[in-house]
Amino acid sequence: MLISDAYREQNQKLHSDSGDYGASGHRWADTVASIAEALKTTDVLDYGCGKQTLKKKLPYVTGYDPCIDGLDDMPSPATLVVCTDVLEHIEPECVDEVLDDLKRVTGSTILAVITPVAALKTLPDGRNAHLTQEPAEWWLPKFFARFNVQTYQNFGVSFLVIADSNKA
Numbered sequence: 744m745l746i747s748d749a750y751r752e753q754n755q756k757l758h759s760d761s762g763d764y765g766a767s768g769h770r771w772a773d774t775v776a777s778i779a780e781a782l783k784t785t786d787v788l789d790y791g792c793g794k795q796t797l798k799k800k801l802p803y804v805t806g807y808d809p810c811i812d813g814l815d816d817m818p819s820p821a822t823l824v825v826c827t828d829v830l831e832h833i834e835p836e837c838v839d840e841v842l843d844d845l846k847r848v849t850g851s852t853i854l855a856v857i858t859p860v861a862a863l864k865t866l867p868d869g870r871n872a873h874l875t876q877e878p879a880e881w882w883l884p885k886f887f888a889r890f891n892v893q894t895y896q897n898f899g900v901s902f903l904v905i906a907d908s909n910k911a
Contacts, residue, residue, distance in 0.1 A: 745841055746809050750834055753866045754810035758793065764864055764872075765793020765808070767828050772800035775825050775854065778905070779803075782851055788821035790845060791829030824849045827856040830882070831873040838875055839885070846889040849908040853890060857882055858901035 746754075757764050768789055775797065779787055785803035792798065792806030792814060804825070807818040826845060833841050845853060859882070862872040879895075879902045886892055890906035 768797030784822040786822040790826040822850045824853045
């Protein structure tokens with residue numbers, strides 16, 4: 744299971760009630776554009792795209808978000824998959840399945856950014872919007888098990904992973 748129905752409803756409500764929830768993808772537009780250029784591709788999937796602010800900067804990006812009507816169909820694989828400020832929102836019991844799905848859709852390269860600390864936002868039911876607040880040391884073995892990690896950068900509060908899908 745990638746997301747429970749109850750949690751999907753919580754996120755749908757937060758998306759509709761908050762204009763800035765799911766609106767941070769554009770911050771990574773320059774990085775995504777550089778990786779896409781190096782890969783010589785415009786086949787980019789924003790996995791957990793929220794309000795599609797990355798697509799507003801890079802129109803060739805395709806969005807997937809299970810909590811947004813019209814963007815909730817299971818995505819097809821893409822050369823470059825972008826997953827920024829998403830994984831910390833995943834229900835802990837669904838993390839491995841979501842990472843497996845990311846492996847499924849990553850044709851060549853994945854860029855993931857995780858901020859595993861308490862969010863400023865809360866869900867309508869009162870829980871913190873970041874359900875999985877685990878440190879990089881918890882996340883990295885999960886990436887190494889699925890991907891060939893090329894880059895890891897720790898920014899203090901958040902961290903970035905760039906990996907390719909050529910993991911046997």
